[in-house]
Amino acid sequence: MSGTKRKDAPSGITKGVKKQKTVETKRTKPQRAEEQTDSGGENGFGGFSDDDEEEMSAGGGDVTDEAVKTNGHSKTTNENAKPFKLENNTTSAEAHAKQRLVAKERKASKPNADAIQRSKKIWERLRRKSHVPAEERKQLVAELFDIITGRVRDFVFKHDSVRVIQCALKYANQEQRRVIVEELKGDLRALSESRYGKFLVAKMVSSGDSVTNTAVVEEFYGHVRRLINHPEASWIVDDIYRQIATTGQKAMMLREWYGAEFALFHRKGSSITKPKLEEAMETTTADLVKILEKNPEKRKPILQYLLQTINSLIQKKMTGFTMLHDAMLQYFLALNPGSDEHTEFLEILKGDIDKETEGGGGDLFRNLAFTKSGSRLVCLALAYGSAKDRKMIVRTFKDTIETMAFDQHAKMVLVTAVDVLDDTKMSYKSILSELLGQHGIADETQRLDRLESMIVNLNARLPVLYSLAGMAKWLVSDAEKALLSDVHAIRTKTSKKEPDARRKELLSHISASLLDFAAKRAENLVQSSFGCQFLTEVLLETEAEEKAAAKTAVAALATGDPTEEGHPAKNAAAGRMLKTLVLGGQFDPKTKSVKLTEPRLGFATALYPVIQDRVVEWACSDSSFVVVGLLESEDVEEGVKVEAKAALKKGRKRIEGVAKGDGKEDKGNAGARILVGKI
Incomplete structure (x- = not known):
């Protein structure tokens, strides 16, 4: 009542x-x-x-x-x-x-009623952060700790007073936080299982230092597998694993998924001392492949135990845990490709996709895509899957393509999907057209703004440019290249289409859109190194025959005095872009020569009319190698070379002065020195 x-x-x-x-x-x-x-x-x-x-x-x-x-x-x-x-x-x-x-x-x-009441009044004041001066807040926190010190355990198991301790953690210094954690040793597991106490543990995780973090993690040793299935404690355990556990601590926690004998019980009566625990963490690995190599006789029970835990969480729809994703990847890597276990696990993954339910299911794949281990697992599932499996998996991401492109892990799922799907028309409609904003965005300005934000983003540019640049060093990191190499090795056995044919078909779908974007947003893109790399790749690699509009727009960027501040010639990235385009292709370090594009780009034809009146200034500018390219490139017409050389001879003295420099800090312009030798 x-x-x-x-x-x-x-x-x-x-x-x-x-x-x-x-x-x-x-x-x-x-x-x-x-x-x-x-x-x-x-x-x-x-x-x-x-x-x-x-x-x-x-x-x-x-x-x-x-x-x-x-x-x-x-x-x-x-x-x-x-x-x-x-x-x-x-x-x-x-x-x-x-x-x-x-x-x-x-x-x-009730016991501690006065103390709880006083502390709640302080909490009511402290929680209004913007209304409390810093000095007053220090006094209130000090008063609050006078009340709760020695009584923390009496506060934390009540739904109202536990908020006081959370507030104390928020505004306390590290020494005060350690006092709270020390008082709660032995109770953290019980708190994580509590409906209200779990928020206090979460606050410890987010605000602790190395000392308190270690104390928190050690409380959960030996109980990970049980608590990961608990409705309240599961998210706390995963937060601890994901946010504060060191590499060694993560290995200790993940090993508990492999069987009861791998659980390390750190509790009263245990023979494991702290020095032994630290020594164990340094030598312990959670790499299941290595563990099974050392203990081949335990392969079957370990895999069964691990699969049972994984399947239990999948059936409960508790698929958002980073620890689960790490365990799933370890299990999958330990299986022999083509074996019954391997096939069965792929079926378990696909089992989460239900065509009859609203939205079609697929939460498992969507959750996996956004973690490091989960993303790798999805990429391998795409590589090993049949054509039908790949289409089924890709469809689960139809509403999250843009979000995935900006994520450091999920972007690799998009790249892999484009790289293994033989149906390039589906790759374009399901992924690339979504990235290019060709569906669902009627306003052109909004579409171009969205695409520009992707091009200048470290993560999102990869799935957009991968079809153009492939595994270029400036685009793909070493770790990403290793994953894609594994995918390509698997692809040779599971895909029918040749990689070159796939790339050519994809370029035919996206070239017109990219060239149109380059022509309309060249002025914005040239202001960043990522934008310059994009313009270079689009003009060199696209399949469209008509590149005139894009070439004209990029060449127009060179208008004006190249020695003035703010001019693209003062930008090193823009200078490299113009030089590469004038040369007509990328420099190949293996052959020590420029690999010309076919058909030829002929960018100098569009650029020279823009800079011909200021060619000497360009020869003396920070981007002098653009002029060097005009004289050296096989892609430049002979008439342009002759005219440029004649203009440079008229300004020879000025070029020689810039080439020498002042002899002190200025060592001279390297491009100008090369030009002096050529004229």
Whole structure:
């Protein structure tokens, strides 16, 4: 009844004495639960009508068993029970006030009531962060710790007072935080399983230092597998694993998924001392392949135990844990490709996709894509899968393509999908067209803004540019290159289409859109190194025959005096871009020569008319190698070379002066020195 206002509560007591009502004793058919609730009304008295209340409060005689029968159900009286009734000349408001007073007195009689009440008042003040000056906050925190020190355990298992400890952790210094953690040693597991206490452990995880973090992690050794299945504690365990555990601690925790013999029990009575524990962490590995190599006789029980734990969480739809993703990858890497276990596990992954349910399921794949181990597992599943499997997996990501492109792990799923799908038309419609904004974005400005944000983003540019640049060193990191190399090795056995044919088909789909974007946003893109790399790749690698608009737009960037601040020539990335485009291809370090594109780009034809009046200034600028390229490239027409050389001869003295420098800090312009030798 607490907190619920009774409906139609009497506002006063009638003076007259009513006659006692008679209630039929005839039994009626029992009501359903919801009907019984309705008959009780909102007043919560389970069968007393308002008239009955008035009668009782007016002193209308004793209420017998017969009188309290409602809906055919009799209510027996309890001699020890204290029936609620309004006293003579007492209003409902006064009755409620009396009830609140009783509740307050009951709370005050509990242990630490005064301390909890005082601490809650401090918490109420501290939680208004913007309204509390820094100096006052220090005083309040100090006062709060005077109250809770030595009593932390009494506070944390109550839903209201645990917030006080959370607040204390938030504003405390590291020494004060260590005091709290020290007092709660031995209780952290119980707190993580508590409906309210788990938030305190989460606060410890997010605000601790190396000392408190180690103390927290060690509390969970030997209990990981049990707690990862707990509805309250599972997320706390995964947060500890993901956020604060060191590499050695992660290995200790993950090994508990491999069997009971791998669980390290760090509790009272354990023979494992702290030095031995630290030594064990340094030599312990969670690499299941290495563990099975050392213990081949344990292969079957370990794999069965691990699969059982994995499958349990998948069936419960608890698939967002980083620890689960790490365990799944370890299991998959330990299997022999093509074996029954390998095939069965791929079927378990696909089993989460249900065409009949709304949205088609697929939460497992979507969760996996955004973690390091999970992303690798999805990439391998795509590589090993059949054409039908790959299409099924890719469809689960249809609403998350853009989000995945900006994620450091999920982007590799998109790249792998583009790299292994033989149906390039599906790759374009499902992934590339979404990245290019060709579906669902009618406004052109909005579409171009979105694509520009991808091109200049370290993560998102990879799935957009991969079809153009492949595994270029400036685009793909060493770790990403290793994963893609594994995918390519698997692809040779599971895909029918040749890689060159796949790339050519993909370029035919995306070239027109990329060239159009380059022509319209060249001025913005040239301001960043990522944008310059994009412009270079688009002009060199796209398959479209008509590149005139894009070439003209990029060449127009060279307009003006190249020695002035803010000019693209002062930007090293823009200078490299123009030089590469003038050369007509990328420099190949293996052959020590430029690999010209086919058909030829002919960028100098568009660039020279823009810079011909200032070719000497370009020769003396930070981007002097653009002019060197004009004289050396096989992709430049002979007439342009002759005209450029004649113009440079007229400004030879100026070029020679820039080439020498001042002899002190300025060592001269390297490009200008090369030009002096050529003219």
